[in-house]
Amino acid sequence: MAITMKECLELQLLEMEMLFSMFPNKGEISLQDKNALTYVQMYLKNIKEGLPPRIEYSISVDIDEPKVKVDLHVSLPHSYPHSAPQLFARSEALNRQNQLQLNKHLTSHISSLDSGELCVCAAVQWVRDNSASDFQNSDVSSETSPKEKAVKIIFHRMWIYSHHIYRQELKKKIFDCAKQLNLTGFCLTGKPGIICVEGLKENAEEFWHVIRYPNWKHISCKHVESMETEGNGEKLHLFHTFEDLQFQAHGDYGLRNDYHMDLGQFLEFLKQHQSEHIFQLLFGVEGKQSDN
Secondary structure (H helix, E strand, O other): OOOOHHHHHHHHHHHHHHHHHHOOOOOOEEEOOOOHHHHHHHHHOOOOOOOOOOEEEEEEEEEOOOOEEEEEEEEEOOOOOOOOOEEEEEOOOOOHHHHHHHHHHHHHHHHHOOOOOOOHHHHHHHHHHHOHHHHHHHHHHHHHOHHHHHOEEEEEEEEEEEOOEOOHHHHHHHHHHHHHOOOEEEEEOEEOEEEEEEEEHHHHHHHHHHHHOOOOOOEEEEEEEEEEEEOOOHHHOOOOOEEEEOOOEEOOOOOHHHOEEOHHHHHHHHHHOOOOOHHHHHHOOOOOOOOO
16 A cells, blocks of 8 residues: 555654654754754644655764764655665764775665665664774774875865756666765756765766766756865765755646746755855856745
């Protein structure tokens, strides 16, 4: 029997209650949008029509041995748990290679769970029980190769504009490619379509090459932010995962070519991620929000 979106949202709130009971202290769970849960509750009570694009939050997980913290970043689509969540574990105590390995194992574990089941609590427990070896390996690596920390890399952030992004197979290609290349950012579906990817320069450039080939028309890279940094560049990321960004649309839903995205909401999203200046580079006009 198919599960409805409202049922999915009710399950998401139930899991959040369990998580808050597991992490009752201030700062252990941080919501990206502090009003998101209230909006979902109002939506379920038919008080409010709109929903936040996703429920996104991070959980600070204590690891006993060694004594370190892992931040588990969670991004839930409206259809979770029917659809899989985006989970990403990060710790300043891990080097890039071990962090990639940790997330690879976490993804594999979540994929092994029953489809359609709540899994964030399971992910938290898995991180507690299974991440110690990655920290130990990271410590060994840093002791045997101390100079690796001083290696400089080029961090790239690419802002890509498309006339529109609708097709599911195209979205799948975008998300699969970003995941394979360990890039964070977002894809804004609709008209216009906007993609942002950030990570190692060679990975970002490979992403750009893959998605525009062989014949994607009406797409251009509007702006590139490039920075040289030491280490893995993790502190330069503005996004924790690669997000499926969706806002309320204007126009007739039945007419594909009139599916215009709410750019006011997009501007607010850019502000939240310290990227308000990009609006003018993408659209040629200064972003202004309504006073309403």
